[in-house]
Amino acid sequence: MKINKPKHDVNPDLAKERLKCNFNIEEVTNIIDGGKDKTVQRKKIEDIALNNGASLDEVPEECLSIKERYENAVRKSCVYGNLVRNEMLEITGIENFESPVLRRTADAFFKDISPFMLHLGMFVPTLIGQCTPEQTAEWLPKALDMQIIGAYAQTELGHGTFIRGLETTATYNPEKEEFVLHSPTITSYKWWAGGLGKTANHCVVMAQLYTQGKCHGTHLFIVKIRDLDTHMPLPGITVGEIGPRMGFSSADNGFLRFDHFRIPRENMLMKHAKVEKDGVYVKSAKHGKLTYGTMVFIRVTLVSEMSFNISKAATIAIRYSAVRRQTELRPNEPEPQILDYPTQQHKLFICIATAHAFQLTSCWLWNTFQAVLADMKKGNVDTLPELHALSSCLKAVSTSDALSHIEQCRFACGGHGYMLSSNLPFIYSFVAATRTYEGDYTVLLLQTARFLVKASEQAEAGKKLTQTVSYLNRTANADRLNWDNTHEGIIKSFQVIAAGKIGQCVKSIRDRTASGMDYEDAWLMTTVQLVGAAEAHCRAVLLNTYWSEMRKITEASSADVKKVMHQLAVLYLMYWALEKTGDLLKYSSVSKKDLDELQRRYEELLAELRPNAVGLVDAFDLRDEILHSSLGSYDGRVYERLIEEAHKSPLNDEPVNQSFHKYTKPLMLGKL
Numbered sequence: 001m002k003i004n005k006p007k008h009d010v011n012p013d014l015a016k017e018r019l020k021c022n023f024n025i026e027e028v029t030n031i032i033d034g035g036k037d038k039t040v041q042r043k044k045i046e047d048i049a050l051n052n053g054a055s056l057d058e059v060p061e062e063c064l065s066i067k068e069r070y071e072n073a074v075r076k077s078c079v080y081g082n083l084v085r086n087e088m089l090e091i092t093g094i095e096n097f098e099s100p101v102l103r104r105t106a107d108a109f110f111k112d113i114s115p116f117m118l119h120l121g122m123f124v125p126t127l128i129g130q131c132t133p134e135q136t137a138e139w140l141p142k143a144l145d146m147q148i149i150g151a152y153a154q155t156e157l158g159h160g161t162f163i164r165g166l167e168t169t170a171t172y173n174p175e176k177e178e179f180v181l182h183s184p185t186i187t188s189y190k191w192w193a194g195g196l197g198k199t200a201n202h203c204v205v206m207a208q209l210y211t212q213g214k215c216h217g218t219h220l221f222i223v224k225i226r227d228l229d230t231h232m233p234l235p236g237i238t239v240g241e242i243g244p245r246m247g248f249s250s251a252d253n254g255f256l257r258f259d260h261f262r263i264p265r266e267n268m269l270m271k272h273a274k275v276e277k278d279g280v281y282v283k284s285a286k287h288g289k290l291t292y293g294t295m296v297f298i299r300v301t302l303v304s305e306m307s308f309n310i311s312k313a314a315t316i317a318i319r320y321s322a323v324r325r326q327t328e329l330r331p332n333e334p335e336p337q338i339l340d341y342p343t344q345q346h347k348l349f350i351c352i353a354t355a356h357a358f359q360l361t362s363c364w365l366w367n368t369f370q371a372v373l374a375d376m377k378k379g380n381v382d383t384l385p386e387l388h389a390l391s392s393c394l395k396a397v398s399t400s401d402a403l404s405h406i407e408q409c410r411f412a413c414g415g416h417g418y419m420l421s422s423n424l425p426f427i428y429s430f431v432a433a434t435r436t437y438e439g440d441y442t443v444l445l446l447q448t449a450r451f452l453v454k455a456s457e458q459a460e461a462g463k464k465l466t467q468t469v470s471y472l473n474r475t476a477n478a479d480r481l482n483w484d485n486t487h488e489g490i491i492k493s494f495q496v497i498a499a500g501k502i503g504q505c506v507k508s509i510r511d512r513t514a515s516g517m518d519y520e521d522a523w524l525m526t527t528v529q530l531v532g533a534a535e536a537h538c539r540a541v542l543l544n545t546y547w548s549e550m551r552k553i554t555e556a557s558s559a560d561v562k563k564v565m566h567q568l569a570v571l572y573l574m575y576w577a578l579e580k581t582g583d584l585l586k587y588s589s590v591s592k593k594d595l596d597e598l599q600r601r602y603e604e605l606l607a608e609l610r611p612n613a614v615g616l617v618d619a620f621d622l623r624d625e626i627l628h629s630s631l632g633s634y635d636g637r638v639y640e641r642l643i644e645e646a647h648k649s650p651l652n653d654e655p656v657n658q659s660f661h662k663y664t665k666p667l668m669l670g671k672l
């Protein structure tokens, strides 16, 4: 397999690691990609993206000023967007414009983020999901062809989570057949939308719809905010960038204020509800939350996005750990590779397993999402609540886990991991945002908890539940599970933990209402437990899905690949069992002896996986251009690259910085 042709000789330690690998790397790559043909397709697309010199930066992007960074990112986005439009979509098919493969190639162009990301990431999906056929015909081709560039402006300065509390108004005027968009307060400024500040000329806006003197709640509108020729903001629009932030530094997150800004009636996105010419409001949707569809879609895609980010961090940290040597174990012996330390393996091997767990779960979630869309096309919205509950908890837990694993990867690289040239800080700050955007962690787990409490009550009433909560039917009357030290036993114990926690929440709410509290207060008082219950449910889903999908997907694999994939999944089960020993002790008959045995097996498994660690991250097949890391390149020439990157610092442009003459010398001479 032709990958990552090294420019230099490979670091000898890394070369030795590759000889130790005892499975076929390409076979695992094919599994991750979803099949051999998909690997071939991905490589073809990567060649198109990466053989284009425009992705290269002469000066590292982090060394540029805010303006230069943005301008450079726009330059690269245009080249990249053009490649997507003219060459890559021909290979994936236009319907796959958001394929993870395209997403992956974007990383070769942007260490941080493209100002166009939200155009493809949210604006286009909103047009696809919220327009009537006529509206789709009007706007979608222009958006896909980049003739119009859009943002998704929902969040306001005063409200992000509570969508019903948004203040922007869209008031219908039947005489002119127009909506008037207005921002009535300072807190109603649209805030945060990616690409809105300087890049977009259109945006989708979430606003409270008023017609015939009545408010009908939040609806979506497409709004042209800038002149397409001059790019000047239109009269009635105040738009700008919100200022520097922790990450997302090469994009332009924006603010937007409307001053009685008029748009045609046809600009309301009318798939699920419409306003007739005379102002009559007509709702066609069978479910009240279909205007939130883009968020559900993005939550679903974020699970695969997290797998990708963990795989990048794990590749960097494991290759580095094979090269780095530190501390004598015994006098006069060579210092070991830090990858030989079990504590290092504990930090890192879970990252490989988690990347696989999230990848397989994301494929399964994607299929569930497609099935729900198909149901909805037939007018059946019954499966939506389960999808909402699933996508909410998987988004929350996958982003949160990804963040802590990526931080562990940085810790695993010691001081060098703190360097921007390692790329770990970029990956970390990018993923840090995902825990908040598209629904904050706690808020989304509480959405799942609502579903679980209802499901638990239905199980209690003897109703048969849907697949992801069917364990509540089986465990409704179980108190403590008899511990069974098998893989299936661990998965079952997580289902029992989830059932136990949900049951405890239901009991707390009931006890509180019985003692006179109203339901809202009883719910509020129980929210700490409810978040824990939803997390436990999510862990049960993740463990079960990873295990069963891994077994399915490796059915036809070679024995060595089957073995290593199996080892990773077992590691994942054991890691979480050991992380949650308190819960196991509470909800199962597990003993101290069982837990000691589990710990011993876990430590043995780390040692068994050790020879395959580099092979496993090579199987992610992340080209150097995508990794952007001085520590994680395929050739492992870590120290040479660190020195090379240091020389690129603008502070090294001259031997003496002018500040010496201006400030330091006068201070030294007492002349300041």
Ligand SMILES: CCCCCCCC/C=C\CCCCCCC/C=C/C(=O)SCCNC(=O)CCNC(=O)[C@H](O)C(C)(C)COP(=O)(O)OP(=O)(O)OC[C@H]1O[C@@H](n2cnc3c(N)ncnc32)[C@H](O)[C@@H]1OP(=O)(O)O
Residues within 6 Å of the ligand: 077, 080, 081, 084, 098, 102, 103, 106, 114, 116, 117, 118, 120, 121, 122, 152, 154, 155, 160, 161, 162, 163, 164, 194, 289, 292, 293, 295, 296, 298, 301, 384, 385, 388, 437, 438, 439, 440, 443, 447, 450, 451
């Ligand atoms: C050219 C270069 C390009 C380069 C790259 C290209 C590739 C890019 C590809 C991919 C990358 C993608 C990147 C994405 C980047 C995203 C950036 C960030 C964007 C944003 O953040 S947008 C804003 C997101 N905002 C939120 O998520 C807000 C969170 N809040 C909510 O979702 C809701 O308000 C709520 C769920 C918390 C509560 O809503 P509400 O008050 O209205 O509802 P409730 O009363 O609580 O519930 C009532 C009822 O409804 C159910 N419900 C709620 N939501 C949904 C839903 N979405 N679907 C179905 N049902 C829902 C809820 O459970 C209740 O049910 P019950 O009554 O209990 O039955």
Ligand SMILES: Cc1cc2nc3c(=O)[nH]c(=O)nc-3n(C[C@H](O)[C@H](O)[C@H](O)COP(=O)(O)OP(=O)(O)OC[C@H]3O[C@@H](n4cnc5c(N)ncnc54)[C@H](O)[C@@H]3O)c2cc1C
Residues within 6 Å of the ligand: 118, 152, 153, 154, 155, 158, 159, 160, 161, 162, 191, 192, 193, 194, 248, 253, 433, 436, 437, 438, 439, 440, 441, 442, 443, 446
């Ligand atoms: C990098 C980035 C990009 C973004 N891009 C976009 C974009 O393109 N378009 C867009 O519209 N928005 C965007 N957002 C906004 C984002 O969607 C919101 O910030 C997010 O949904 C969280 O809402 P909030 O900021 O109002 O947080 P808040 O809701 O104010 O949360 C603050 C704290 O309060 C807690 N909290 C809030 N409500 C509850 C509750 N009911 N129960 C318990 N705890 C609660 C939360 O858990 C959190 O700890 C972006 C945000 C970021 C960081």
